[in-house]
Amino acid sequence: MPFIPHTDDEVREMLETIGVDSIDDLFDEIPAGLTAATAGRIPQGINEMEISRIMHERAGQDARTLCFAGGGAYEHHIPAAVWEITTRGEFYTAYTPYQAEASQGTLQLLYEYQTMMTRLTAMDISNASLYDGASALAEAVLMAVRANRKSKSKRILVPRTLHPAYRKVAHTIVHNQGIVLQELEYDPQGGHLDPACLPADPGDVTALVIPQPNFFGVLEEVDRLTDWAHAHNILVIAVVNPIALALLTPPGEWGEKGADIVCGEGQPLGAPLSSGGPYFGFMCCRKEFVRQMPGRIIGRTTDLEGKPGYTLTLQAREQHIRRSKATSNICTNQGLLVTAATIYMALLGPQGLERVAASSHANTRRLVEKLGAIKGVSKVFERPYFHEAVFRFDLPLEDILRALSVQGIVGGVRLTEDYPELGNCLLVCATETKTEADLDTLAEALQRISLRLQANRCPVQPKMA
Amino acid sequence: MPFIPHTDDEVREMLETIGVDSIDDLFDEIPAGLTAATAGRIPQGINEMEISRIMHERAGQDARTLCFAGGGAYEHHIPAAVWEITTRGEFYTAYTPYQAEASQGTLQLLYEYQTMMTRLTAMDISNASLYDGASALAEAVLMAVRANRKSKSKRILVPRTLHPAYRKVAHTIVHNQGIVLQELEYDPQGGHLDPACLPADPGDVTALVIPQPNFFGVLEEVDRLTDWAHAHNILVIAVVNPIALALLTPPGEWGEKGADIVCGEGQPLGAPLSSGGPYFGFMCCRKEFVRQMPGRIIGRTTDLEGKPGYTLTLQAREQHIRRSKATSNICTNQGLLVTAATIYMALLGPQGLERVAASSHANTRRLVEKLGAIKGVSKVFERPYFHEAVFRFDLPLEDILRALSVQGIVGGVRLTEDYPELGNCLLVCATETKTEADLDTLAEALQRISLRLQANRCPVQPKMA
Amino acid sequence: MLIFERSKPGRVNAPQAPLTEQACDDIPQQFRRKQRAALPEVSEMQAVRHYTRLSQQNFSIDTHFYPLGSCTMKYNPRGCNTLSMLPGFLQRHPQSPANLSQGFFACMYELQEILKEVTGMQAVSLAPMAGAQGEFAGVAMIRAYHKANNDEGRTEILVPDAAHGTNPATATMCNYKVKEIPTNAEGDVDLETLKQLVGPHTAGIMLTNPSTLGVFERHIQEIADIVHQAGGLLYYDGANLNAILGKVKPGDMGFDVIHMNLHKTFSTPHGGGGPGAGPVGVSKRLEPFLPVPLVARVKDEYHLLTEKDRPQSMGQLSAFMGNAGVLLRAYVYARMLGREGMQRVAEYATLNANYMMALMARAGFDLAYPGRRATHEFIVSLKKQARELGVNAMDFAKRLLDYGFHAPTTYFPLLVPECLLIEPTETEDKTVLDGFVEVMQKIAEEAKHDPEKLKGAPYTMPVRRLDDIKAAKELDLAWNG
C-alpha cells in the first residue's frame, strides 16, 4: 500500500486492541449515507517509476526556453548549494517551529533571515515571510490602516506604476473591509509618478504605496514622494525588489524619515521561476509598528542555563492566540523559500548581490541598445531604470510573441491589457543569466520576425498606375 | 578567489605569524627552475552560472534516448529517495571511516550492506566494495590463487560466455603475476558452457569462473559446473547480476557446496547508467576465505560501555598495514555507490527486488516475441535466459544501429567484435522501465529500417529478360 | 554561532558572483545605495557547513515521529520533490505563453479534476497559497454570493468554539462578525445554541469535520439543513480531510465551499513553516465566484482562465497562480495514491489514531472524549496530572523531545484543559506508536517521582527550555553585532 507500512498481522493486532472487527467499524459514527463515497474518475494509483515518466515528459515539453520575461518574477542564477541544502529532510519536512527546542535549526535561520532583510532594507524589523509579493502588499495595506492612528479614511494611494497584479490582489484582499485603493496616474514620458503632480492637500490618506523600481522598471522619486507623504501624516509603504536593493537606496533611507513599511517579492533571492510559485513575500517595518506586523516573528532569547536560543515571539498578534482580533489570518507561510533565500544571501554576500544586480542591469542596457536599433521597436520611457524596460512595437505584439515562442523564446510581458493607453507594449528584462549571444538571439529574432510580418502585412500590391 | 576564504588582512597576519613576506617564500625549498610553471592552455576560471550553462547544454545533447542496451549496465528505476539521501553532505563528503566513533553513519550502513549482500548471494562474508564488476573479478582471481592452497598452477578457467570486458580487465590486472586465464568455448546452440564438454581430468586448475546469467543473458548449468569444479579441487568464482539473484538460485546454493567466491557489478542496485561509472564491484566469500578477501570489511563490536558500534576490521589484510604483502592495493573504493545500493535494497525489499527482476524479464520476453516477428531478425540461443537476449540480423548491424540512433534509440550492444563467429549479432535488454509502447517503438523502427535497407540494398533492378 | 559571526569583511564567494563588476553609471547617484548592506561575507563552504549543521538541529518527519495534531505530519515522498524540481518545471516563467506551458497546465488541470472528484465539489481553484488563504477565498466567495443576491444584511459568520484560529481571523478579514457556537460534552456542535444563533444575519458557518476535537460531527446533515434554511452557506475547513479522504465527501455532507490543505492531506512538505497550498472547491452556486486563474481544457489544449473570463470571480490571490511547485508535488502524490490509495489514507490514519487512543487509555491517560471514536487524531487531557503533580502538558511535551519524539499539539483546541492533540497519520507503523505510548507512560512515572525532571526538560536538545517571556519582553529580532 503506497506509503502505509502496516502488515496484515499488525492490522489484526491493532483492531483487537481497539476492540473492533474491521477498519470500517471505526467509521461507524459517520451517518451511513455519507460513507459510500466513490471516486471513480480518479485514475488508479501508479508507482514512482510511472509518474516519473509522465513528469519527465511534461517537464520536457515546457523546457529549454530563452526567457526575457520579468514583471515580478526574475530568472537569476541560483547556486547549487541553495536547494541541495534547502531540501534536506530536516528543513524540508519540519513543521512550523512550535517546539522551539527541537527546531533551533529553522529558528536560527529565520532570525538570520530577519537580520539580513533589515540590513538590506535599512529597516528595524522583519517578519519571517508572507505568501508572495502581491499578498504581502495587501497585508501591508491592512497593517497601515491599523498603524496609522491619525487616519480614519482607509484611503490608500496606489500609483498605476505599481504591478497590476499587486493592485488586483490587494484589492481582492482588502476591499471587504472598506479600504479604498485610489490609483494615481503616471507621467507618460517618464513612466513614473511625478511628485509635482501630487496634491498639496491630499486630505485624510492612510498610506501611499511607492514601488521601486516600478512595474515598468523605471525608478521613482522615492525621496520626494516619501517626504510628501510624511508631511501629510501619510504612511509610506515601499514595494521593492530585493536584488535591486543591492544598488538602490534602501527604503529605510528614503527621504527624511524613511519608509514605514516595506514589502515585496522575495523570489529573486534564490527561488526558481517555477510557474509563479512558491515564492515568498517579505515585510519589514519600523520598530514602533512591530505589534501591527502580520505573520511570524522570531526572537532571540536565552534558555534555562542562559545560553542563547531562538523562539517564535509576539504570538499574541497571531490568529492562533488572538483569533478574530489577529493582525492577519496567516498561519502557514513560505518558510522553505525563506530558507533558500537566507542561504542564497549568505552565499552571495553584499558584493555578490551587488554584482548580480549590476550585471542584470548592464545586460538589460545592452539589450535596450540592440532592440532600439530595430525598426519598428522603440523604448517608451526616458527616465533612469533598473534591469527592465518597456518597448513599443509598431507591429501586432501578439503575432510577434507567438513567432518568438515557436522558437522557444519568451519575449517579455505584454502590457496591452493592463495599460491599453500605451498601445503595443512589451516589458523586457535580461538578468545576469543572459549572455551576449542570448541578447543577439532575441534581437535577431525580432528583426527577422518584423521583416516577415511587415512583408505579410503589406503583400506586394499590384501597382495600379 | 574560488573556494578560498582568505581575506587580505588574514593573509597578512598569517604570513607574519609564519615569519615570511609572501606566499611565494613558502615555496623556497623547491628548486627555482621548477616553480616557473604556467598553464596557459587551461581556460580562465568561470563561475558556477557559466559552467552550469555549458553542462546543461552538453547534458541536453546526449539526453532523452530510449535505451535497450544492457551488457553489464542496466537502466532500472531508481527511487528518488536513493540519491537525495546519498548526496546528503554527511555521506557525500565524509572520508573513509578511519575514526570509527565519528563515522558510525557510514559504518553501520556498510555493515547493513554486507548483511544484505550475504543474504542476496547466500554467502557468509561480504566486503564493502571494489571498483566495478570487471575489476572485482580480477580481484577474485587473485584471491582464488591465494585461497586455493591445493593448486599451484595459477590456471583459471574462464568461459567465453563471460562478459568480454571482464575477461580483458581480469587479464590486464592479473597477467603480470603469471596467472593464466584459459578460455572455454560455449555451446553454439545453447549459448552456454556445456558441462558435458568439461574434461574428466582437468589437471591442476585454480579456479573456474561461472557467470550467471552469462553475457548473452543465457542461464548456465551452475549446479553441475560447481560440482564438477569442486570434484577437482577447483574453486568456483561466481559472477552474478544482483537483480537476477532476486529470481535465481544464489551462488551460495549452487551444487552441493555452493560457490567459493562471488563477485559482480553492483550498478543495477541504484546506480544510474552514467556513462559507465561510478558503479561498484561487490565480493562475497565463504567464511574460511575471509582473510584472503581484498578491500575493506566492517565489523560490529562494542564500545567502552558495552554499546554496539561498527568499525573497520581485519585491516591487517590491507595495504596501509601490510604494504607489499597486502591482499590488494585497493584503498579508495566505491563507498558512495554502496550507500546508494543499501538504500535501494532497503526501499525495494525482497519482494520489490523480485518484481523488478521479473518485470524486466517479462519485458524482454515480450520484446523477444516482437523482434522475432520481424523478417531478417532471429533470436540466436535457445536456452533459458534472464532479461537479455541475442539477435542475429541479416542486414548490416552498423547501418541498423546508426539509423536507430538518429531516432534517439540505443538498440543494444553489438557483439561483432568480440564474437565474430556469431555474425551480425546484437544483445538486447528491456528492463522494467520499458513500456509496451517502448517495445513497439523499437520493433517498429527495426521493421521500417529493415525495409528501407532492404530496398537500398537491392535497388529495383531492370529485369533483363 | 550566527552566520554573521563567521563573516569577515572583504570575503567574496567568487563562484557565485558574476565575474566582472559593472558600473551602472546610468543610474544617477541620488538613487544609489551609499553603503553595502551588511550581509554575511563567508565562503561557500562556510555557508554550506553552517546551514547543514543548523539543519541537524531540527526535528522533522525525515528524522522523527511528529504526531502534531491538526498538522498531518506524514511522510513527504521524495519522488514528489525530485519530479517537481525537474528543470523544465523550475524554468517556466509564470507568463510563458500557453504553447510553452502545456506540460505544466496538464498537471494542474488534472489536479483540479482529482480534487473535485475526491471532495464531491463542482469546481476547484488551485489559487490559494495556504489553508488560511483558502478560507479567505471561501468566505469572500460567500460574501460575493450574498452580494450578488442583494442579500447584504448577512453580517455574521458562525464558528464553533473548537475552531482553528484562522477561521475567526478569516471571518474578520472579510468584515464579518464572528459568533461562537459552543461544543457539547460529546464534542459535537451544540445544536440548540446553533438554532438560536442562526438567522437572517447569518452569512454562513465555518466547520471543520472531523473537528479539531478529533471527532466526527455526527449531526452534520442537520446542521447543514439548519444553516441552509436560514439562507446561510456552509464552509468546510479541510485541514482534517486526511481523516475521510476518499471515504466521505464534503460535498455529500452539504458543504457549499471547502478548502484543502495540500500540505497536510496531500503530503506536500511543511518546510519549517510553509509553503502550503489551499485549493478551494465549491458547489454549483458558488462556481462563478472562484478565485482566478483556473486551468481550462479545450479539446486537447490547456489555457488559463482569468478575470476576463470570470467577471464574477472573487479575484486574484497572488501575483501569478499560487504555489505552483507545491501543486505539482500534490499532483505527483495524488497520482501515486490513485483512488484506492486515497481511501486507504483515511482508513489507516483512523486505525492508527484509534489504536493509539486505546493504548493511551489503557496506560491510564484521560481521554477528552472517551465515549467517541477517534478520527485521525484524538485528545488526551493532562488536567489530572496538572492538578495532582503540578506538571502540565507543556512539561510532558518538552520531556517527549528528550525521548526522541516530537510533541503532539499542546493547548489547542483551547476547550480542553492541558490537552495534547495527537495525530499519528497513516505513514507510521505500529512499533512507533507502541514506543510513543511507552514513553508517555515512562514520563507519567517520572512525573510522579521526580516532577522537577519534567519541569527542567528538555535536556538533550541543542538548548534547554527557552524563556519565551523574555523573548517577548526584551525584543531581539535582528542581530546587531
Add this chain to the structure above:
Amino acid sequence: MLIFERSKPGRVNAPQAPLTEQACDDIPQQFRRKQRAALPEVSEMQAVRHYTRLSQQNFSIDTHFYPLGSCTMKYNPRGCNTLSMLPGFLQRHPQSPANLSQGFFACMYELQEILKEVTGMQAVSLAPMAGAQGEFAGVAMIRAYHKANNDEGRTEILVPDAAHGTNPATATMCNYKVKEIPTNAEGDVDLETLKQLVGPHTAGIMLTNPSTLGVFERHIQEIADIVHQAGGLLYYDGANLNAILGKVKPGDMGFDVIHMNLHKTFSTPHGGGGPGAGPVGVSKRLEPFLPVPLVARVKDEYHLLTEKDRPQSMGQLSAFMGNAGVLLRAYVYARMLGREGMQRVAEYATLNANYMMALMARAGFDLAYPGRRATHEFIVSLKKQARELGVNAMDFAKRLLDYGFHAPTTYFPLLVPECLLIEPTETEDKTVLDGFVEVMQKIAEEAKHDPEKLKGAPYTMPVRRLDDIKAAKELDLAWNG
C-alpha cells in the same frame, strides 16, 4: 538499530515496486531461488528516516573541519554534484553510440587536456578508478615499456619508506620486488642508499612529492638523473598534487608517469570511502601504453580510442570507461578554478599548512621536521607526550572529536612515532585553524592534569571508544538476527 530490526515480514514499499507480479514461468525451477533473500521489509519512510538519521552520525566536510593528512579534505562544491547529475549525463549508457555522446565526450576530452597541461605530461588517460588503480596502471606501463624494449631483467621497484601503502602493494601486484629506500633526518630521500640500490634490476622508483612527510623532496632532479641513468623510470604518486597544483609540474621534475587523485586535488567527494578517480599522465615514451579508452577529437567530433587503436595499451581497467561521474565533477571544478585558480589552490593550501605549523610549534608541540617548510601538510609528533604522560596520538585524536574537529591522520607515515599528519587544505579559513590549535593546546593541558580523560575519549559521539581488538577477534561481519 539496524534496518533489519525495523523490518516486518510482508511489508512492501509499493511505490517502488513494479505493480504487477510476473510469472517468469519460462525460467525452469532448477534455476530459481527457493526462498526470498531476507532483505529488510520497511516502508519508504522507515528507510528514509533510518538513513537520514544514520547520516547525521558522520563527521564530514560539510559539517566539520577534517584535517586528515594525505587526504585533502577540502570543500566539494555543490555545483559539481548538481551539474554532473543532470538527467542527460545520468541516462547515458556506456555503449551509447558516439552521435548520442558528444556532450559527454567533450567534457572528457577537455578534462584530459586540462590535466595534461597542469601536470606537464604528454598524454593522459582518465581510465583508472582511484589512486591505487592509477598506480597499478602506471607501474604496469613501466613494465610494458621495459618489456617492449626487451629489458625484462628489471624486477625491482624502489619505494621510499615513507611511501603510502598502496605503492608497495601496487608494485607487488605488478610482480615487482619492492626495495625500500630510507629517509634522512630532514625528510629527504637518502641519496647514498638510493645510489647503492639502483641498478640494472631497477624497473623504476615510486615517489610522492611533496612526500607524505609534508616536505618537498629537494633533490628530485638528482634522483631523476640517478634513476634514469640506471635505466629506470620515475613514477609520481600524485596524492599530494594539491601542494603544487599550477605551481610545479611533475613533468618538469622528470617524472615519466604520474597518477592524480581527482578525489583529492580536484575536489570530488570522498563519499565515505569512494568513489575516486586516478587518471594517469605519461611522458612521450610511455604514451603507447596508456590504458584505454581514451577520448580523441577529429575535427569537431569526439570518439573513443580502444585497444584496436592502441595495440600496445596496458589494457582496460574497468568494464567501461572508469568513474565517469567523478570525472564530470572534476571537470566542472577545473573549469571553475581555471588556470589562476589552480595555482591559488597550491598557494593557499601551503599558506594554511605553514601557518598552522607555526601555531602548533608556538603552542609547544614538536614538529617532525622543524627545520623545513611545510608543504600543504605537516607532521606533529606526540612522542614526548606519550613518554611523559602516557597519552598517545590516538588519545589526542579521539579527544579532538569531542571538540568538534575530525582528527588528523594518525600513525601514518609510520616513520614518525606518535605522529599526527595535519592537512588543513586551502578551503578552511584562519578562524578554524586558530580554533583547532587552541583545542590542541587545551587537550595538551588535559593530558597533563587528567590523562584518563583522554584515554576515555570520545564522550560526545554516538558511541564511546570502540573495541577494535574485539572486532577482529570475534568477527561479526553480517547481522544474523
